[in-house]
Amino acid sequence: MHQTYEHRLVERFQRGDHKAMELLVDHYIDGLLRFVMRIVGSREDAEDVVQDALIKSFERAYQFRGNAPSFGAWLYAIARSTALDRRRQLRFPFAQMTLIDDIAIPTNPQSNLHAVLWSAFERLPDDDQAVLILCDAEEMSHADVGIILERSAAAISSQLYRARRRLRDEMAQVKEVMPWIA
Amino acid sequence: MIRHLIGPLSDAQLTQELDDAITLHCLTCPQCSQELHTQKMMRTLVHNHLIDQSLAVTDSYRSRCMRRLTDRFPHFKGTSAVSSNQTQYHLPIQLEE
Secondary structure (H helix, E strand, O other): OOHHHHHHHHHHHHOOOHHHHHHHHHHHHHHHHHHHHHHHOOHHHHHHHHHHHHHHHHHHHHHOOOOOOOHHHHHHHHHHHHHHHHHHHHOOOOOOHHHHHOOOOOOOHHHHHHHHHHHHHHOOOHHHHHHHHHHHHOOOOHHHHHHHHOOOHHHHHHHHHHHHHHHHHHHHHHHHHOOOOO | OHHHHHOOOOOOOOOHHHHHHHHHHHHHOHHHHHHHHHHHHHHHHHHHHOOOHHHOOOHHHHHHHHHHHHHHOHHHOOOEOOOOOOOEOOOOOOOOO
16 A cells, blocks of 8 residues: 555544545455464464454554554554464464465466475464565565564565575475475 | 665665666676576565465454444444445544545
């Protein structure tokens, strides 16, 4: 979402415009759910976390000013923090079991690639997964991802480069240990 | 893409001259141009495959979210969220579309 338009929507929300809140929710809710799902591991927990994060974000949106960074990045940062709290409460390290279950026996080259990619992705460290999802899948700017992960944009660029390399290396390994995918 | 490869340099540190030099190098160096190609390929791969469509938000979930948000903010009281398609709100201000 263009930053100026986003700021206008936040200003409209601050004036009590329900439609502006709806537009912001509609724009971010899918991406938020996907992002949080990778942290907490179950859809049920992810849905609770996203709801809580939206409430927190809009409660704080009254303090949001036009010169502040992207509202979307701020929203993702709150969602990430809420999701990490939830994961600590759940007491399991990094749940991706439901996603692993999605890897079915492939029937064509495209699904082979999909399965190899997912399997390799799940072997990456949390931060690599987050950077790949936010930068490459959700196509957020490095500056915004930096706000979410509390790092500089340059550090995100660097990490993204390494994460892609690790993903490529993991994909090569997955093919070796799962010959039926190759 | 070049920026993805240079790591520690921030945009402010990356002058146009340096950017051009790196671009030229990557175009002429087989190893770097291969790396650029691979990075681009990985980005496309992730973009095409790691967005799980099965995780799309359902209408009922969206409605629950909107209902909770509506309940949370006093100036939205009196609104009623039924579903994404049936919602009718009484807005405190005129919308500027």
